[in-house]
Amino acid sequence: MKSSTLSRGKPRQQGWTPLQTLLQNPGAWNALMVAVFLLGGAWILFSRIPPAETTNGAPPPSPREGFSAPDFTLELLGDGGEVTLSDFRGQVVMVNLWASWCPPCRAEMPAIEQVYQDFKDAGLVVLAVNTTYQDTESAAAAFVQEFNLTFPVPLDRTGAVSNRYQLRGLPSTYFVDRQGVIRSVVVGGPMSETLIRSKVEDLLAEAP
């Protein structure tokens, strides 16, 4: 037998592995396919999730896509007052974690303000949570004034909210739908206005 151009060195012995022996016997190979079909089908049926277990309402809270946004109540910058995330159920909420010393946070704030102006009447809420435990209230206030921010700025004084949201980098933004479920997480920045609009538009289009 002429050695094929593709095999290296001397031609290999036929049936050099059990699998190849099996492949040379069409009957055995068909039996293998049937066995795989039956085993695989059985595994699929065994591992399905009974519909009764999937219709039990909202997903558990965790700072990740597909989970409920962990709830928080924080004091607001300025004239005081408090804000609670779950009060905005039924609206689209953008939770943005920032600090005044963080350059990409500075870079993206004008875009957030612009999108907020465009969509606040359509039901968009922005909560720009200042990570006050690693910032100062006066710096945060100056920042808000500098960029003429009109949305509420809750203060995370203890770091509890940042911790609950497993903050890994600033800025971090969580897009929360009308059911209170996180639909998109953007870590790092700056986000462009286009990015924010593309994330927000879909959620606003959903039925309340």
Added chain:
Amino acid sequence: MFPFLPLGPFLLQLPGLALLVGVWVGLSLAENEAKKLRLNASDIYNLVFYGLVGGLIGARLAYAGRYLSAYLDDPLSLISLNPNTLSPYGGLLIGVAVSVLYGWRKKLPLRATLDALTPGLAAFMVLFALANFLSGDAFGAPTDLPWAIYLWDEYRHPTQVYEFLLALGVFFIAWKRQLAPPGSGLNFLLFLALTAAARLFVEAFRGDSLLLAEGLRAAQLVSLGVVLVSLWLMRVWGEEGRRSRGEEVKR
């Protein structure tokens, strides 16, 4: 689980780094295998490279297509380093299409090319599982088994670890080229069948499965289909291979 490593002002994205290493290892293995199969190694390299570039551009275009009005206002934002504005499936589809087009134009032999790509693809799958582990994606269902990991506010099956170990096993099988002769395309089909079988198995422990009617997991149905089609093609290509070798003997 460890998605970011702060390096001064930079936020090193570890899952992205793992994928990058996967692409690099995959490409060099594919080049090596191409040489062994007496294919033009730079053709194989270009096939993958153009597929990757096409896939990346395609992923952004597919995303922009979905949010056309936002992008029409500011077309320059098409050019952005942000991975959040990529559509993964659109990118995969366009990337594969670009690779197929390139291979077709260069008249690369289909089966030998697929075999040349196999060790690289198998290595990439190992790094892909690692990337999932680092980012916490592809996470498991809650469990109280002793080897559960704490992730997303729950003790869960470490599905990324299952995925990693199985991908490692598949890599070694693909590396050993169980189905000689290499170049027949059979090694690629074996890799495909085993990878799909691994997904079929691990998906049962996932906590983020897309469910169809009756609570069936979509990924499992697709995987079983891929396994069966691969097995069937193995038989067909194997028979053709034997026949052509038989003819060679007669001549």
